Amino acid sequence: MNLKSILAAGALALGTAGFAAADGHEPTKVGFIYVGPIGDLGWTYEHHQGLLAVEEAYGDKVETMYQETVPEGADAERAITQMALQGADLIFTTSFGYMDPTINVAAKFPDVKFEHATGYKRADNVSTYSARFYEGRAVIGHIAGKMTKTNKIGYIASFPIPEVVRGINSAYIHAKKANPDVEFSVVWVYTWFDPGKEGDAAQALIDQGADVIMQHTDSTAPQAVAKEAGIYSFGQASDMAAFAPAPRISSIIDDWAPYYVARVGAVMDGTWESTDTWDGIGPGMVEIGEISDVVPAEVKAEALALKAALADGSYHAFTGPINKQDGSVWLAEGETAADFGDDGLAGMNFYVEGLTGDVPN
């Protein structure tokens, strides 16, 4: 009985969705699945800015819906299914952990389009998209290397997935270039959003001598701790400008709005196809927030030059010679890292030479 009524509701929803497309007057329904609250002022906040941009661009022709704080894992499948049943034409699932749930739900709803952020599994109705955050990490890594006095940089990492590992490696390589004495302490907190724990991690790093903090988690808690301690930090995912000019001396900003507007447009005019998008500083998907005046002018100039070189493609953030942590050669002199394949960036699961500790499995 229960299953029947669910199926009936599903059929009805699909039916209406079909009518909507045929009619041409019904708005296109776009859904977003968020891993944190839209008020995190970080990762989810920026995705929500993308949703607002879609509304702004298409007005009445689009209807948006979103669900916040959806846990990664089995419950995500329920939330995505629910959204598909509500008649969404396009669903953005905005965290790595939604990869398998998205693929599973997409198989059941062949007429609904899905877009999964930061993953690597695609299907006919599932696109993937991500940003080359590691380009941004290179720039702020350089600034961090120049700004540390204790030569100890603290790094708050979330989950051991390729995106996070790439960020650590890129930041370390460029901090080391800027300051050969620099050391990294990486703390894994196994959460994207837990202000209490993120703050505790920042405090532990500071207590043990770190005077610059980088984070790959979504809340501004580490910024608040850094402010209290009088050290430096960088905005993550969003500008976190409330903490400028210090502790936040610059930031990596994710700008999803143009991509979301374009993809919703593609669904509207029927040109949507399953694609893989991976854009960096050049196309503007990754931005560097204003470098505050606390940073000396020459360091700022170097950072901006590095940003420009990454943007026009004249420099790749992973350019050899670079060895892996065990000393074996990863990239020879002048060689740049490939996106895919063995040892490619997409599946990166190793530290580069000089980092201590192991990448958790």
Next chain:
Amino acid sequence: MDFSNINPAILLASLMIAATPILLAAVGELVVEKAGVLNLGVEGMMVVGAVCGYIFAINTGSPLLGFVGAAVGGALLSLIFAALTQYLMTNQVATGLGLTLFGLGLSALLGTEYLQLRPPSTAGLRLSFLGDDLGRLDVMVIFALVLVAAVWAFLKFTRAGLILRAVGESHDAAHALGYKVIHVRVAAIAFGGACAGLGGAYLSLMRVSQWTEGMTAGAGWIALAIVVFGSWKPVWVLVGAYLFGGVTVLQLNLQVAGLAVPVEYLSMSPYLITILVLVIMSSGRGRAALNAPAALGRSFHASG
């Protein structure tokens, strides 16, 4: 690996700070459950306390008044639960879960204007006379400890505490003796709400010192678990909260120091060790395992 950077005094202070929000919420929930009510809305009351404390502190400029506001906010929210479960006889589990969802939404709404604001300085509440290391402790940490002692003494030695426990063990018997079961339970629920509110405000005003939506991130559920594992005894709830907070902070510090143990194990250690220790402690005492209030979660109606 370099442990010389870990300062034991700083570590102690950090663990007490990390444990305080959970401890406050857990000791409040303990009183609620001792009165025979299961309120699963701790997470919701905490997060509402966090935002109320923040709003009061910013508007009055006083973090202390912020804590008062948080206690009031948490208690008011819990009174919704009290009205529904005690007078309208709704199911406590469902109502408690609903309260958490409601609290998360309500706090996000209340807090929209306050996302980017800074709270007033809490330097005045810090115990700076203890020196640089322990000086980062604050009066609320001490208040939480005093509260645990007070709850313990109240339940064990006072007549009112005896009545509260009687209501939780057998509401029919308590009713037959002429005690106002519903009144006692509503008072206990409000106390629990106030404590959860304080715990939330400790997070937004002291430990993180900012307001972020959903910032409790599951602390309320940990508090609920600690009440059960602490077998409804204030002292074991204290042990459980400090153990959980302590191991959380310790594992982060060990990671920074570069301990050669896989991070996965360090990361799950707070949960594992807390469960393990509390299970061992409650199993060794025979009766403690059966220490749950007999009328826990059951609705009371005078005619029935």
